[in-house]
Amino acid sequence: MLHGRKVLLVIGGGIAAYKCLDLIRRLAERGATVTPVLTRAATEFVTPLSVAALAGDKVYTDLFDLTDEAEMGHIQLSRAADLLVVAPATADLLAKMATGQANDLATTLLLATDKPVLVAPAMNVRMWEHPATQRNIATLKTDGVRFVGPNDGNMACGEFGPGRMSEPLEIVSAITAALADGPLNGKHILVTSGPTHEPIDPVRYIANRSSGAQGTAIAEALAALGANVTFITGPADAERPKGVNVVEVQTAQQMLEAAKNALPADAAVFAAAVADWRMANAVNSKIKKDGSGSMPSFEFAENPDILRTVSQMTDGRPQLVVGFAAETDDVLANAIAKRERKGCDWIVANDVSPETGIMGGAENAVTLISDSGQDTWERMSKIEVSRKLSAKIAEALS
Numbered sequence: 301m302l303h304g305r306k307v308l309l310v311i312g313g314g315i316a317a318y319k320c321l322d323l324i325r326r327l328a329e330r331g332a333t334v335t336p337v338l339t340r341a342a343t344e345f346v347t348p349l350s351v352a353a354l355a356g357d358k359v360y361t362d363l364f365d366l367t368d369e370a371e372m373g374h375i376q377l378s379r380a381a382d383l384l385v386v387a388p389a390t391a392d393l394l395a396k397m398a399t400g401q402a403n404d405l406a407t408t409l410l411l412a413t414d415k416p417v418l419v420a421p422a423m424n425v426r427m428w429e430h431p432a433t434q435r436n437i438a439t440l441k442t443d444g445v446r447f448v449g450p451n452d453g454n455m456a457c458g459e460f461g462p463g464r465m466s467e468p469l470e471i472v473s474a475i476t477a478a479l480a481d482g483p484l485n486g487k488h489i490l491v492t493s494g495p496t497h498e499p500i501d502p503v504r505y506i507a508n509r510s511s512g513a514q515g516t517a518i519a520e521a522l523a524a525l526g527a528n529v530t531f532i533t534g535p536a537d538a539e540r541p542k543g544v545n546v547v548e549v550q551t552a553q554q555m556l557e558a559a560k561n562a563l564p565a566d567a568a569v570f571a572a573a574v575a576d577w578r579m580a581n582a583v584n585s586k587i588k589k590d591g592s593g594s595m596p597s598f599e600f601a602e603n604p605d606i607l608r609t610v611s612q613m614t615d616g617r618p619q620l621v622v623g624f625a626a627e628t629d630d631v632l633a634n635a636i637a638k639r640e641r642k643g644c645d646w647i648v649a650n651d652v653s654p655e656t657g658i659m660g661g662a663e664n665a666v667t668l669i670s671d672s673g674q675d676t677w678e679r680m681s682k683i684e685v686s687r688k689l690s691a692k693i694a695e696a697l698s
């Protein structure tokens with residue numbers, strides 16, 4: 301699957317560098333050629349000898365190591381690969397990349413390359429969440445850099461949260477997606493998916509029956525056509541799609557923030573079943589029965605409409621915005637009105653009445669509504685709907 305593909309792997313100086321040994325092995329098993337470059341700090345975590353043994357190639361360690369400049373200069377080295385991968389991408393490396401520094405071999409290669417770049421961040425959770433790191437990430441995304449991870453988890457420093465480097469197989473999937481030859485190469489597409497959970501109190505929430513299956517399948521189909529996909533998901537049952545940048549959220553407000561952070565994008569597909577309302581008076585303590593037999597009274601507030609917000613952006617609106625219309629009555633009429641009201645380009649209408657088995661099921665029956673009219677597709681699997689929709693998106697963006 302990666303036969304003949306050339307990956308230049310920049311290994312940064314973090315404890316997660318040890319995972320790169322397994323990453324190199326997995327890539328080699330799939331037929332890729334890996335050229336490793338270690339930053340000076342990385343050599344404190346893995347030895348050039350073990351990296352070279354697994355890669356079966358020379359290991360480059362810093363700019364002045366290129367005594368063989370005549371044989372393979374840094375410019376050539378940065379362009380001979382099909383893809384540059386930075387793993388682990390430390391906060392320091394991300395900062396240097398975002399500001400265009402080139403003060404060692406790794407950063408020089410990253411600045412000199414004309415090839416796509418994928419980074420797998422790994423750092424302490426506070427460093428990840430720091431506004432400076434988040435600013436650098438936003439800059440790099442705008443520059444077209446792809447991200448995989450980080451994951452949530454226990455970290456070597458003893459804290460818990462986002463910052464753990466993705467596992468080698470997750471990075472392999474992201475590399476495969478980044479190298480996918482397809483009509484969506486070079487396009488960034490945002491996909492929202494799953495339900496949102498709106499807290500009532502610490503133990504209860506408002507939710508819906510969305511499994512996230514349709515959004516997940518769309519993200520995978522777009523990635524298979526070569527797109528760089530940012531997948532923003534609520535707490536869905538569906539397994540997360542492979543080879544995409546996954547952003548986990550809980551509430552509609554968080555989903556809106558994540559969507560804004562993911563822009564710019566060439567297209568956006570809003571497949572999430574966003575809760576229309578949240579509690580206006582959510583509380584931090586569990587609501588208890590008071591013995592009177594009376595129900596607590598809840599006040600609701602309307603959630604932001606993410607699809608409408610993005611569709612109606614005057615600055616930075618994706619070229620193509622696709623919404624879904626989940627309806628139980630007057631499906632087409634409601635969907636047509638919804639498209640107008642929200643201002644999106646296309647709307648995918650589906651009947652989510654319980655008897656259709658669509659919500660939470662494996663199949664979908666949709667009508668695509670656009671400026672050019674209505675196109676009703678026969679009932680098919682959500683995967684086939686996704687492939688067909690992705691092919692149409694590729695056509696529209698070409």
Ligand code: CTP
Nearest residue numbers: 570571572574603604605606607623624625626
């Ligand atoms: N949507 C959104 N943000 C919301 C609500 C909906 O982004 N707060 C998006 C959905 O992802 C979907 C489209 O809007 O693409 C339509 O969602 P749907 O639930 O069908 O419609 P509603 O906006 O809830 O409208 P209505 O209450 O009239 O059904």
